[in-house]
Amino acid sequence: MKPAFSVIFLTTLIGVGQGLFLALYTQQSYALFGLLPLQDDAFYAYGSMLALLFLIGGLASSFLHLGHPERAWRTATQWRTSWLSREVIALPAFMGVVFVYGMTNLLDFRPVLVILRGGIPVDLSIVSGGLGTLLAFVLFVCTAMIYGCLRFLREWHSPLTVINFVLLGTASGFVLAAFYATFFATNYSPTQAGFFADWAFIITLLGLFGRSASLWRNARLRPTSTVQTAIGIKHPNIVQKSQGAMGGSFNTREFFHGKSPAFLRAIKPAFLVLAFAIPLLLLFAAHSHPAAWLLGTAFVLQYTGLLAERWYFFAEANHPQNLYYQTIG
Amino acid sequence: MTQLALVIDLNVCVGCHACVTSCKEWNTSGSAGPLCDENPYGADPTGTFFNRVQTFEVGQYPNTETVHFPKSCLHCEDPPCVPVCPTGASYKRKEDGIVLVDYDKCIGCKYCSWACPYGARELDEKQQVMKKCTLCVDRIYDTTLPERDRKPSCVLACPTSARLFGDVHDEESVVSKAIRESAGYALMPEWGTHPANHYLPRRKTSLKIHVDELERVDNPLKVDGKLPKPQKSDPTLDDVTSW
Numbered sequence: 001m002k003p004a005f006s007v008i009f010l011t012t013l014i015g016v017g018q019g020l021f022l023a024l025y026t027q028q029s030y031a032l033f034g035l036l037p038l039q040d041d042a043f044y045a046y047g048s049m050l051a052l053l054f055l056i057g058g059l060a061s062s063f064l065h066l067g068h069p070e071r072a073w074r075t076a077t078q079w080r081t082s083w084l085s086r087e088v089i090a091l092p093a094f095m096g097v098v099f100v101y102g103m104t105n106l107l108d109f110r111p112v113l114v115i116l117r118g119g120i121p122v123d124l125s126i127v128s129g130g131l132g133t134l135l136a137f138v139l140f141v142c143t144a145m146i147y148g149c150l151r152f153l154r155e156w157h158s159p160l161t162v163i164n165f166v167l168l169g170t171a172s173g174f175v176l177a178a179f180y181a182t183f184f185a186t187n188y189s190p191t192q193a194g195f196f197a198d199w200a201f202i203i204t205l206l207g208l209f210g211r212s213a214s215l216w217r218n219a220r221l222r223p224t225s226t227v228q229t230a231i232g233i234k235h236p237n238i239v240q241k242s243q244g245a246m247g248g249s250f251n252t253r254e255f256f257h258g259k260s261p262a263f264l265r266a267i268k269p270a271f272l273v274l275a276f277a278i279p280l281l282l283l284f285a286a287h288s289h290p291a292a293w294l295l296g297t298a299f300v301l302q303y304t305g306l307l308a309e310r311w312y313f314f315a316e317a318n319h320p321q322n323l324y325y326q327t328i329g
Numbered sequence: 330m331t332q333l334a335l336v337i338d339l340n341v342c343v344g345c346h347a348c349v350t351s352c353k354e355w356n357t358s359g360s361a362g363p364l365c366d367e368n369p370y371g372a373d374p375t376g377t378f379f380n381r382v383q384t385f386e387v388g389q390y391p392n393t394e395t396v397h398f399p400k401s402c403l404h405c406e407d408p409p410c411v412p413v414c415p416t417g418a419s420y421k422r423k424e425d426g427i428v429l430v431d432y433d434k435c436i437g438c439k440y441c442s443w444a445c446p447y448g449a450r451e452l453d454e455k456q457q458v459m460k461k462c463t464l465c466v467d468r469i470y471d472t473t474l475p476e477r478d479r480k481p482s483c484v485l486a487c488p489t490s491a492r493l494f495g496d497v498h499d500e501e502s503v504v505s506k507a508i509r510e511s512a513g514y515a516l517m518p519e520w521g522t523h524p525a526n527h528y529l530p531r532r533k534t535s536l537k538i539h540v541d542e543l544e545r546v547d548n549p550l551k552v553d554g555k556l557p558k559p560q561k562s563d564p565t566l567d568d569v570t571s572w
Contacts, residue, residue: 067437067457074416081412152446152520224519231398232514235387244381247374250451321448
């Protein structure tokens with residue numbers, strides 16, 4: 001498939017936004033039960049606004065993918081059958097909840113709704129954050145299933161697609177959360193960067209396992225469709241002599257990445273190093289010394305690596321329609 | 330229930346592209362707007378087509394066969410492109426099974442083209458909406474046309490009648506009979522899309538003659554010798570038989 005940069009930025013940017021929100025709420029949940037010190041309201045407020053910025057960036061990028069963005073409102077109508085439609089509903093819903101969550105903290109509007117056994121107060125911030133967490137995962141599933149549900153794109157049609165979208169998005173969000181937390185160290189409240197960095201390390205490591213598993217799987221796929229089933233002639237030697245048009249067509253542009261095999265081979269180790277190896281080393285170092293430059297570098301490198309990872313995700317998917325477009329003529 | 334479809338006879342198709350040009354002519358002139366071309370006379374021409382004729386060579390020299398392969402939307406009975414459409418612009422008509430795109434609802438996200446294993450959908454780069462074969466839906470029901478012209482453009486244009494048009498759910502239709510009697514098959518059956526369009530395979534007319542059929546068993550010229558003569562003592566009615 002041809003990797004569209006609008007979609008690459010959409011999926012990676014909202015992944016960071018979702019991950020950052022999940023990171024903030026994870027810390028808040030720990031703090032709710034007294035396992036970590038609760039941060040200032042501003043920490044959660046500005047953090048969720050930062051997540052919202054990434055989500056808005058992703059949403060804006062998605063519009064660039066459309067031929068008729070002015071009709072985009074129609075995309076919310078087919079949620080019964082289309083994962084794309086479900087994503088279009090889940091993304092603004094999640095953004096709305098992140099906004100509410102940010103506002104409850106920013107305006108300090110936190111009416112207590114329930115009191116748990118043991119006297120732990122559950123306020124509006126906790127409830128909206130819980131709803132946001134649910135929606136973050138719904139959004140991850142919707143985004144990944146857009147690709148995972150296409151059964152003849154066999155590189156994508158696997159539970160690993162969903163697992164990797166969740167892990168990679170969450171990992172980049174936690175790295176950003178660690179970087180963000182370094183700016184909120186005060187005398188009476190120690191920085192939470194170490195907490196985020198440790199989780200980021202774990203999730204990045206899981207992401208490396210998940211992505212390696214899908215690379216391993218995809219390298220061993222055998223095509224279900226062949227030129228024999230494509231034209232229905234049983235013969236081992238079938239060669240295309242003409243594709244019906246001497247110039248290119250939509251079919252020759254949309255379904256091939258347009259880069260050399262050498263480029264494709266080079267991008268794989270590049271994203272494995274950028275998105276996983278270097279960030280893991282930096283996060284390991286940040287465990288004992290959570291410095292802003294360390295975590296900032298980790299985030300920038302990992303995000304760059306994830307852009308390459310997403311590019312490769314699209315490029316490695318081999319569409320069966322390419323069987324009909326092997327020779328110009 | 331009706332399911333209109335084409336049946337394409339690969340045994341007859343000569344690869345003349347008449348179906349391609351007549352399809353383009355009809356569908357670029359309709360009320361739905363043109364099928365846009367870019368640089369039609371330039372160095373890198375490209376354009377939107379509903380129908381393409383491709384050519385494949387089967388076998389290795391000198392035992393090769395050239396197969397011309399017309400390819401358009403197969404109007405699948407279980408079309409994977411329809412449920413993925415986020416706006417409902419892609420739909421399958423209940424009354425006749427034609428898969429259509431509502432150009433006024435399409436947002437040009439290209440997701441349906443990803444979901445079609447056959448590459449039957451092409452984005453119109455100028456209008457930025459997805460286009461595909463309509464089975465000439467604006468023609469086959471047009472009562473101002475004489476009855477014999479109410480067929481898809483490609484079917485009427487084919488000089489060798491390689492393209493048949495009809496209802497594949499009607500067992501007595503010309504297409505159903507062709508599929509049944511001439512071994513019609515569907516493309517990429519492995520994906521369970523149940524294409525309505527079918528293809529008829531190449532057919533070789535051959536006569537199987539067994540060795541023993543090369544000579545007549547009762548050939549009188551091959552009778553060896555004559556019948557044994559009866560004994561003189563045998564009673565006879567004539568010269569050859571005896572009692």
